[in-house]
Amino acid sequence: MAPLPIRLCCAAVRWTPVVFITAIIIWSYYAYVVEMCIFTVDSVVEKVIYLLLYHPAAFMFAWAYWQTIFARVGSVPKEFYLSKHEVELFDRETSEDRKRELLIQYGRNLPILNRTVSGCPRYCDKCKCIKPDRCHHCSVCGMCILKMDHHCPWVNNCVGFTNYKFFVLFLGYGLLYCLYIASTSLKYFIQFWEGGIGSSGTGRFHILFLFFVSIMFGISLISLFGYHLYLSTHNRSTLEAFRAPIFQSGPDKDGFSLGSRGNFQEVFGDKRMFWFLPMFSSLGDGVSFPSRLPPATMSYQTMGNTPSLGDGVNYPTRTVDLDSDDLLGQRQRWMEEGDDDMTHSEYYLGLTLVRYAHAPGGSVGSQNQLIKN
Numbered sequence: 001m002a003p004l005p006i007r008l009c010c011a012a013v014r015w016t017p018v019v020f021i022t023a024i025i026i027w028s029y030y031a032y033v034v035e036m037c038i039f040t041v042d043s044v045v046e047k048v049i050y051l052l053l054y055h056p057a058a059f060m061f062a063w064a065y066w067q068t069i070f071a072r073v074g075s076v077p078k079e080f081y082l083s084k085h086e087v088e089l090f091d092r093e094t095s096e097d098r099k100r101e102l103l104i105q106y107g108r109n110l111p112i113l114n115r116t117v118s119g120c121p122r123y124c125d126k127c128k129c130i131k132p133d134r135c136h137h138c139s140v141c142g143m144c145i146l147k148m149d150h151h152c153p154w155v156n157n158c159v160g161f162t163n164y165k166f167f168v169l170f171l172g173y174g175l176l177y178c179l180y181i182a183s184t185s186l187k188y189f190i191q192f193w194e195g196g197i198g199s200s201g202t203g204r205f206h207i208l209f210l211f212f213v214s215i216m217f218g219i220s221l222i223s224l225f226g227y228h229l230y231l232s233t234h235n236r237s238t239l240e241a242f243r244a245p246i247f248q249s250g251p252d253k254d255g256f257s258l259g260s261r262g263n264f265q266e267v268f269g270d271k272r273m274f275w276f277l278p279m280f281s282s283l284g285d286g287v288s289f290p291s292r293l294p295p296a297t298m299s300y301q302t303m304g305n306t307p308s309l310g311d312g313v314n315y316p317t318r319t320v321d322l323d324s325d326d327l328l329g330q331r332q333r334w335m336e337e338g339d340d341d342m343t344h345s346e347y348y349l350g351l352t353l354v355r356y357a358h359a360p361g362g363s364v365g366s367q368n369q370l371i372k373n
Contacts, residue, residue, distance in 0.1 A: 014140075017153045018069060024217075025065075028210060029058060032181055035206040040188055050184055061177045064170040064278040069155045071163035074146030074286040081129040082106060106130055111288045113255075114245050132287045134256070136239060146286035149237040161286035165267050166278050168232060171225040178218035185211045235263035247293055256289050 032054060041047050082090065086106060093099050100120050107121030107130045114133045116122055122131040127144045131137075136148040138158050147161035159167045189211040192204050231241060235257045244251035257263060266289075268274070269281030 014153070014156050018156050021065070021154060024213065025058075025062065028181065028213070031206040031210040032185070035203045036185060036188060036210065039203055040207060054180065054184075057173065057177050057180050060276075060278070061170070061173040064166055064173050065155070067166040067278040068152075068159070068163050068170045069157055071157070071166055071280075073141060073143070073158045073163070074161040076127065076129050076132060076135060076144045076146065077287060080110060080132060081127070087128050103130070113247055113289075113291055115248060117246060119248070133289055134237065134240070134245065135287075147237060147289075148239060149231075150239065161282065161284075162280065164237075165269075165280070165282050168225075168228050168267065169276065169278050171221055171228060175218060175221040175225050178214040178221060181214040182211060182218060185214070232267045233260045233263050235266060247291070249293060252293065255291055255293055257292055258290060 033051065037047050037050050037054075041050065086102075090099060090102050090106075093102065100118070103120045103123055110121070110130055110132075112121055112130065112133055114122060114131075122135075123129075124131055124137050124144050126137055126142075129144060131144060132146065134147040135144050137144045138148060138151050140151045141158050145158045145160040147164070149159040149164055149167070151158045152167070155167070155170075157163065185207060188207050192207055231238065234254070236253060240253060240256075244253040245255055246252075247255050258266065266283050269283060271281060274281040
């Protein structure tokens with residue numbers, strides 16, 4: 001562990017972007033409310049309308065930003081961690097084939113679909129755990145993050161399962177905030193620029209700079225917000241967009257896609273009243289995710305005709321039948337070098353998760369029994 005002074009310096013550096021954004025927000029509030037609305041706008045009606053519309057947008061923007069920063073990242077459940085004995089046994093092994101066998105054994109009863117390129121369960125050398133689906137290790141946070149999207153320096157936090165909705169809302173409300181300020185200050189920006197109205201040097205500076213900053217940040221947020229809306233409607237994280245998750249059937253960027261509506265609900269929830277509020281309403285537990293891959297391409301214990309949100313969308317409840325996996329063993333490296341488990345599975349897409357129980361000596365078909373979880 002690094003000495004305390006070094007750790008404090010690193011913490012200060014990591015919080016610098018957050019302090020910068022917070023300072024911009026506070027200054028913009030002063031510039032818009034005081035310098036523009038109170039000192040510059042002459043019409044009382046115009047002042048009231050501007051202020052009444054501004055404050056809800058500013059509040060939602062600040063609320064979403066706060067939630068994104070301070071939401072605790074989802075931690076990996078304890079059953080995914082190797083015991084001390086298992087870690088010692090795994091670390092002592094030098095044979096890749098033997099390590100492969102151990103990983104297969106350790107991950108046999110875990111609800112995982114994602115594999116490495118060699119077909120083994122994904123293992124984190126730093127955290128000493130089998131990675132749940134869509135989970136990756138963050139070198140900045142120093143831990144594995146559930147459904148990790150990316151580590152964002154502007155919020156000094158990992159964006160993942162517990163705060164991805166907050167992050168998207170932060171981008172959306174930030175864009176709305178910038179567009180509102182730019183549109184309402186444009187009139188006074190033009191007047192100041194042309195010298196049509198008088199103002200003190202300080203007030204003039206605030207109005208001009210407020211317009212430029214709102215336009216600059218607005219342009220940046222348009223592309224970023226649009227990109228994450230695209231990811232949300234396709235049920236992909238930023239990491240998965242660059243490198244597709246691997247299933248037993250191979251890499252598939254759309255392996256977790258449930259259709260546009262289902263994908264949207266997985267992030268924002270199935271209750272419309274919470275969609276646009278920075279309150280946690282995402283569906284699932286961050287560990288297991290429905291998959292649209294057909295059962296014929298997997299050796300999972302899944303239903304052949306499970307309830308789905310579209311053709312081919314099934315809900316596996318167990319890991320791969322790893323005994324049938326004969327791929328060579330090696331660990332996959334993702335772009336990830338270097339706790340609150342909020343379970344809402346009872347609302348998970350409004351569907352009941354199910355599993356198949358195979359009757360002894362039977363085949364998939366009439367001898368299978370449907371059991372509700």
